[in-house]
Amino acid sequence: MSFLKLEAVSYSYPNGFEATRDVSLSFELGEAVAIIGQNGAGKTTTVKLMNGLLRPTKGEVLIDGVSTKHVTTAQMSKHVGYVFQNPDDQIFQDTIEKEIAFGPKNQKLSATVVKEKVAAAAELCGLTDVLHEHPYNLSYSKRKFITIAAIIAMDPEVVILDEPTAGQDRESTELLGMIIKELAKRNKTVITITHDMEFVAKEFQRVLVFADKQLRREGTPREIFWDEQLLALSGLKQPYICQLAKAVGIRDVLTMAELGKKVRLHEKNSD
Numbered sequence: 001m002s003f004l005k006l007e008a009v010s011y012s013y014p015n016g017f018e019a020t021r022d023v024s025l026s027f028e029l030g031e032a033v034a035i036i037g038q039n040g041a042g043k044t045t046t047v048k049l050m051n052g053l054l055r056p057t058k059g060e061v062l063i064d065g066v067s068t069k070h071v072t073t074a075q076m077s078k079h080v081g082y083v084f085q086n087p088d089d090q091i092f093q094d095t096i097e098k099e100i101a102f103g104p105k106n107q108k109l110s111a112t113v114v115k116e117k118v119a120a121a122a123e124l125c126g127l128t129d130v131l132h133e134h135p136y137n138l139s140y141s142k143r144k145f146i147t148i149a150a151i152i153a154m155d156p157e158v159v160i161l162d163e164p165t166a167g168q169d170r171e172s173t174e175l176l177g178m179i180i181k182e183l184a185k186r187n188k189t190v191i192t193i194t195h196d197m198e199f200v201a202k203e204f205q206r207v208l209v210f211a212d213k214q215l216r217r218e219g220t221p222r223e224i225f226w227d228e229q230l231l232a233l234s235g236l237k238q239p240y241i242c243q244l245a246k247a248v249g250i251r252d253v254l255t256m257a258e259l260g261k262k263v264r265l266h267e268k269n270s271d
């Protein structure tokens with residue numbers, strides 16, 4: 001049975017604007033899933049429905065087989081943690097340590113356990129040496145790691161990362177990949193919204209494409225990034241490696257190594 005399920009979910013904002021239409025999805029524990037789509041496609045709205053920050057205007061969200069219709073947002077967020085698109089919408093404490101400790105403290109854990117959870121989450125997110133700093137002493141992109149650690153410290157089964165790759169340099173993007181792998185290894189479901197197609201090709205096996213309020217298609221990165229009609233319809237670009245391959249008449253590759261192999265094969269055949 002899937003741990004998290006959306007059944008024909010739609011959402012309209014109070015002003016009547018429909019942002020998500022008829023989305024059905026299932027997520028298993030231990031899988032890392034990417035969500036891609038143009039600005040305004042309905043990605044953030046859809047994931048906010050998963051942890052109760054928004055409630056469906058139609059359809060239903062199930063967590064561990066149980067309808068969340070009559071479950072409080074606080075209860076839902078114990079199981080599904082959402083890391084905000086903008087870290088400044090989430091951060092409100094005056095040290096990084098307090099920010100990460102806030103969730104576990106609220107869970108009424110003992111001081112010793114809270115300390116352990118903070119230390120472990122900070123370590124995973126590369127924040128051990130800055131725990132006593134004010135969050136705003138870190139750059140916007142680094143503040144994103146504070147918000148990720150704050151959610152990890154609460155230990156929800158599902159972790160949703162909303163555009164963690166925005167503005168990140170290569171080293172931080174690699175750290176993000178490592179965090180996602182580690183969480184999946186701990187049997188968490190990790191759902192990541194991103195505009196970084198290279199990151200999707202490298203880190204995920206399952207990709208959901210949103211366009212015009214709806215889930216348009218799901219598949220492996222290879223299926224998605226070589227469906228050029230889908231990409232054009234959804235306003236998305238192939239990763240650079242696919243664009244390069246296409247320019248030299250090669251298809252279906254996702255990595256530099258695969259491209260190199262196909263080029264060598266091609267050269268050998270034309271010798």
Ligand SMILES: Nc1ncnc2c1ncn2[C@@H]1O[C@H](COP(=O)(O)OP(=O)(O)OP(=O)(O)O)[C@@H](O)[C@H]1O
Pocket residue numbers: 013014015017018019037038039040041042043044045046085
């Ligand atoms: N509070 C709101 N009230 C009315 N409309 C909203 C509200 N929040 C978002 N929208 C609209 O809903 C649509 C979907 O927004 P959403 O934030 O889900 O998109 P997104 O796919 O996450 O985009 P982005 O990549 O820019 O973050 C957009 O047209 C947006 O303007």
Ligand SMILES: [Mg+2]
Pocket residue numbers: 043044045085162
């Ligand atoms: Mg968004």
